[in-house]
Amino acid sequence: MTDSPIISVRDLRKIYHAGDVDVHALRGLDFDIRRGEFVSVIGPSGSGKSTLFHILGGLTPPSAGSIVLDGNDLVRMSDAGRTRLRKKTVGFVFQKYNLLPTLTALGNIEIARYIAGERGPVGPEFERLIDLLGIRSRLNHKPRSLSGGEQQRVAIARALVNRPAIVLADEPTGNLDTENSMAVLSVLRDLNKRLGQTILMITHNPEAAAYGDRVIHMRDGRIEPPGLAV
Amino acid sequence: MTNKLVFENLKHRPVRTLLSSLAVGVQVTMILTLVGISHGMLEDQAQRARGMGADISIRPPGSSAIGLSGNFDERILPFVARQPHVALATGVLIAPTGPLTSITGLDFPAFARMSGRFRFLEGRAIQNPGELIVDEYYAREHKLHPGSQVTLLGRAWTVCGVFEQGKLARIIAPLDVLQRLTANSGKLSIIWVKLDDPARTNEVIDSLKRAGLADYQIWSMEELVSQMTPNSIPVLRTFTAVVIGLGVVIGFLVVFLSMYTAVLERTREIGILKALGASPGFIVGILLRETALLAVIGTFAGIALTYGSRWLIMNLVPGSLTQTIVPGWWPIAGAIALAGSLLGAVYPGLKAARQDAIEALAYD
Numbered sequence: 001m002t003d004s005p006i007i008s009v010r011d012l013r014k015i016y017h018a019g020d021v022d023v024h025a026l027r028g029l030d031f032d033i034r035r036g037e038f039v040s041v042i043g044p045s046g047s048g049k050s051t052l053f054h055i056l057g058g059l060t061p062p063s064a065g066s067i068v069l070d071g072n073d074l075v076r077m078s079d080a081g082r083t084r085l086r087k088k089t090v091g092f093v094f095q096k097y098n099l100l101p102t103l104t105a106l107g108n109i110e111i112a113r114y115i116a117g118e119r120g121p122v123g124p125e126f127e128r129l130i131d132l133l134g135i136r137s138r139l140n141h142k143p144r145s146l147s148g149g150e151q152q153r154v155a156i157a158r159a160l161v162n163r164p165a166i167v168l169a170d171e172p173t174g175n176l177d178t179e180n181s182m183a184v185l186s187v188l189r190d191l192n193k194r195l196g197q198t199i200l201m202i203t204h205n206p207e208a209a210a211y212g213d214r215v216i217h218m219r220d221g222r223i224e225p226p227g228l229a230v
Numbered sequence: 231m232t233n234k235l236v237f238e239n240l241k242h243r244p245v246r247t248l249l250s251s252l253a254v255g256v257q258v259t260m261i262l263t264l265v266g267i268s269h270g271m272l273e274d275q276a277q278r279a280r281g282m283g284a285d286i287s288i289r290p291p292g293s294s295a296i297g298l299s300g301n302f303d304e305r306i307l308p309f310v311a312r313q314p315h316v317a318l319a320t321g322v323l324i325a326p327t328g329p330l331t332s333i334t335g336l337d338f339p340a341f342a343r344m345s346g347r348f349r350f351l352e353g354r355a356i357q358n359p360g361e362l363i364v365d366e367y368y369a370r371e372h373k374l375h376p377g378s379q380v381t382l383l384g385r386a387w388t389v390c391g392v393f394e395q396g397k398l399a400r401i402i403a404p405l406d407v408l409q410r411l412t413a414n415s416g417k418l419s420i421i422w423v424k425l426d427d428p429a430r431t432n433e434v435i436d437s438l439k440r441a442g443l444a445d446y447q448i449w450s451m452e453e454l455v456s457q458m459t460p461n462s463i464p465v466l467r468t469f470t471a472v473v474i475g476l477g478v479v480i481g482f483l484v485v486f487l488s489m490y491t492a493v494l495e496r497t498r499e500i501g502i503l504k505a506l507g508a509s510p511g512f513i514v515g516i517l518l519r520e521t522a523l524l525a526v527i528g529t530f531a532g533i534a535l536t537y538g539s540r541w542l543i544m545n546l547v548p549g550s551l552t553q554t555i556v557p558g559w560w561p562i563a564g565a566i567a568l569a570g571s572l573l574g575a576v577y578p579g580l581k582a583a584r585q586d587a588i589e590a591l592a593y594d
Contacts, residue, residue, distance in 0.1 A: 057505070098505070103234075107235075
């Protein structure tokens with residue numbers, strides 16, 4: 001872990017327009033995440049954590065504030081710029097795994113490399129990651145033949161294949177039983193400790209959040225000071 | 231990798247792939263069958279004209295190679311027969327019996343001298359005024375054999391023989407009987423002329439025109455046959471263009487529906503690709519490649535179906551329609567299918583490309 005922030009967020013705001021009503025999803029967030037940190041963001045439904053996930057992942061632009069991710073100013077970024085950001089700088093792990101059902105596990109990993117413009121063979125580092133995730137024997141299976149835990153580990157491999165600056169995980173254990181949840185969380189922590197992978201995990205589960213180095217509590221679109229967090 | 235994704239997408243939904251390809255295939259078959267029938271009918275007509283064994287054909291003024299403007303006085307026949315280098319001349323009368331069929335009145339002894347006798351597969355030559363002969367295709371379509379009764383031109387005929395196809399016409403009756411029956415006594419529709427030296431064909435045609443037949447359509451057999459192509463018949467060209475237009479519209483609608491459904495069905499997958507950094511161009515490209523593959527599969531299916539349609543036509547209605555396989559039109563029909571299909575994929579492709587990634591990922 002280094003002290004230089006890989007994510008720097010200042011006064012981040014997001015307003016959704018639902019008809020005539022403005023919904024303030026984020027009401028001025030300020031935080032930094034250092035390179036190599038494993039940060040959990042916890043909060044109840046409607047606290048704004050998914051919106052934060054979408055903005056950090058370049059899936060939607062913020063309404064105001066400043067947000068710098070690995071040197072990229074997301075506020076000034078165009079749609080095309082955010083698309084480029086998603087190719088290499090950010091890796092996603094979703095609650096519902098979100099693997100393409102038509103491709104095998106390996107195909108799902110390869111398509112992420114292909115979209116990122118990577119054409120050569122994967123390096124030995126990634127081969128070790130496959131072993132670490134324990135999915136080598138499952139690579140030629142389609143998602144429907146994999147258990148939830150296996151699908152999520154494939155999704156983690158896909159998120160890491162392009163060596164992103166940060167992995168964003170949105171409720172990665174939300175669809176898993178306790179055993180598989182612990183396995184996935186252990187893998188994430190392992191990746192963070194062994195490879196120094198920066199991870200920001202969103203969860204509503206305090207036990208899952210405890211796997212992180214640090215926990216950010218959110219409520220009503222704001223970050224709660226540590227002392228006030230429930 | 232893109233091709234792998236395209237291929238897997240099509241493989242993943244086999245029924246949709248099969249139905250879409252089949253629909254494109256029907257469009258291709260429609261075009262190829264029409265073109266095949268146009269070529270087949272004209273080639274068949276040309277083959278039967280060649281089977282006459284003549285060197286020159288004389289038709290009434292204003293006639294075309296495939297259509298007659300009327301009949302003319304049969305006294306022209308002996309005039310033609312007297313011309314230098316004319317070895318033999320014989321006239322026929324053609325009376326339509328339906329949109330695609332006609333009965334031909336023939337002077338049998340003159341015909342035999344010009345082109346040899348008919349080769350009968352069943353039965354014998356005409357011996358009585360109430361008899362007619364038919365070729366094998368007409369006999370097969372109408373299940374006729376010697377002794378069968380047919381009603382044509384308002385009277386009953388007895389089939390006395392079935393001859394090998396390729397000679398002059400499908401249904402043949404004695405010339406004088408047909409002239410009386412159709413109130414065309416003393417009239418002919420075509421005069422066929424055989425020369426003592428075929429090399430003098432142009433010379434004889436010029437001399438016939440100079441001798442008072444300038445208004446008549448006088449063609450060498452080569453000229454006549456060369457006009458029996460779809461391109462030389464404006465109505466057929468227009469009809470083909472209409473069918474091609476319909477084909478494009480069908481291809482467009484089929485692929486539009488198929489791809490529109492696919493985009494709705496794959497909303498989440500599109501969201502995943504977007505989350506991975508896929509550009510709008512990449513997503514449109516995937517759909518267009520899928521469409522192109524469907525069109526290619528459909529084209530092959532359509533070509534195969536054309537053999538099926540030819541089999542059906544040649545077995546069910548060989549006396550009315552003739553279809554040939556025209557490989558020269560395969561790439562044209564394929565290109566038409568591809569164009570219609572790609573047009574149909576444009577809107578669904580743009581819809582997919584414009585999809586909001588967050589909404590797409592939340593789609594169940």
